[in-house]
Amino acid sequence: MTKKNINIILKTENLSIGYKTKREDLVVASNINIELEKGKLIGLVGANGIGKSTLLRTLIKVQPSLSGLIHINNKDLNQTSVQELAKQLSIVLTEQMTSKNLSVYELVALGRHPYTNWIGNLSQNDIEIINRSLELVNISSLKDKKCFELSDGQLQKVMIARALAQDTDIIVLDEPTTHLDMYHKAYILKLLQRLTKETGKTILFSSHEIELAIQLCDTMIVMTDNDVICDQPCNLISEGIFETLFPKDLITFDNSTGSFRVSK
Ligand SMILES: Nc1ncnc2c1ncn2[C@@H]1O[C@H](COP(=O)(O)OP(=O)(O)OP(=O)(O)O)[C@@H](O)[C@H]1O
Numbered sequence: 001m002t003k004k005n006i007n008i009i010l011k012t013e014n015l016s017i018g019y020k021t022k023r024e025d026l027v028v029a030s031n032i033n034i035e036l037e038k039g040k041l042i043g044l045v046g047a048n049g050i051g052k053s054t055l056l057r058t059l060i061k062v063q064p065s066l067s068g069l070i071h072i073n074n075k076d077l078n079q080t081s082v083q084e085l086a087k088q089l090s091i092v093l094t095e096q097m098t099s100k101n102l103s104v105y106e107l108v109a110l111g112r113h114p115y116t117n118w119i120g121n122l123s124q125n126d127i128e129i130i131n132r133s134l135e136l137v138n139i140s141s142l143k144d145k146k147c148f149e150l151s152d153g154q155l156q157k158v159m160i161a162r163a164l165a166q167d168t169d170i171i172v173l174d175e176p177t178t179h180l181d182m183y184h185k186a187y188i189l190k191l192l193q194r195l196t197k198e199t200g201k202t203i204l205f206s207s208h209e210i211e212l213a214i215q216l217c218d219t220m221i222v223m224t225d226n227d228v229i230c231d232q233p234c235n236l237i238s239e240g241i242f243e244t245l246f247p248k249d250l251i252t253f254d255n256s257t258g259s260f261r262v263s264k
Helices: 051-059 104-115 123-137 152-165 184-199 210-216 233-238
Strands: 008-020 025-032 035-037 042-047 067-072 089-092 170-174 203-208 221-225 228-231 252-254 259-262
Touching: 008 051, 008 203, 025 051, 035 203, 042 051, 042 184, 042 210, 051 170, 051 203, 051 221, 089 152, 089 210, 104 152, 123 152, 123 184, 152 170, 152 184, 170 210, 184 203, 184 210, 210 233, 210 259, 221 233, 228 233
Parallel strands: 042 203, 042 221, 089 170, 170 203
Antiparallel strands: 008 025, 008 035, 008 067, 221 228, 252 259
């Protein structure tokens, strides 16, 4: 009998992801079996075009899987309504800014949408959650600014606060460090790490910042040409997984430092 881990919040079984065309299925990755634990920071990495966004979009039910199962909180995703899912999972996409004319407070308040009535009236409880979300991300002082007045780094924090206000067990972010400088990439990932610890939420993000993810994540999902592997960064290093990520003619992975080196 297999051991059942009650801390598993998201699990896939023989998941196959990709795109259906009229003629055939374009399979991006198959046989994906991952288990994500509650309260962990999980980084999804892999080369350009390997299928990170496709996997994230499938996990958040924005696109259908080709086959296999996804369970969130032990419930089949196919049996979960969009309204139900919005209370379990929030999403931060890179290019999702609809209206930069909103103030920071108004944008974060949109996170309460799954809980408010059809006019969007905020209760005292909603207001407290919004203020707490602003505080957690250290942007209370920005709350009256318009979003078009913000830098990319500030805007990313606002989007994270909006996801926190949605008050879900899981937050999924697609490339949250895009457009940020080295300092702010580290800042945002460190912020995500702190949030998992302070809120107990599970945070899953995709990124090209493999070295930062190795240092900060509890778990990593690595997509290679042949496999999708989910494990602790130290185990992935000792199994030599990062060496298989890119062609070796240009860059190699140094196990001792956990970093990539360019061949000279
Ligand atoms: N709408 C689509 N229809 C058909 N194929 C697609 C579609 N979107 C992406 N693909 C293909 O699926 C594969 C995986 O793409 P995906 O965007 O998931 O990769 P990625 O790892 O997120 O890439 P990157 O790191 O460059 O953002 C690629 O071969 C891509 O061409």
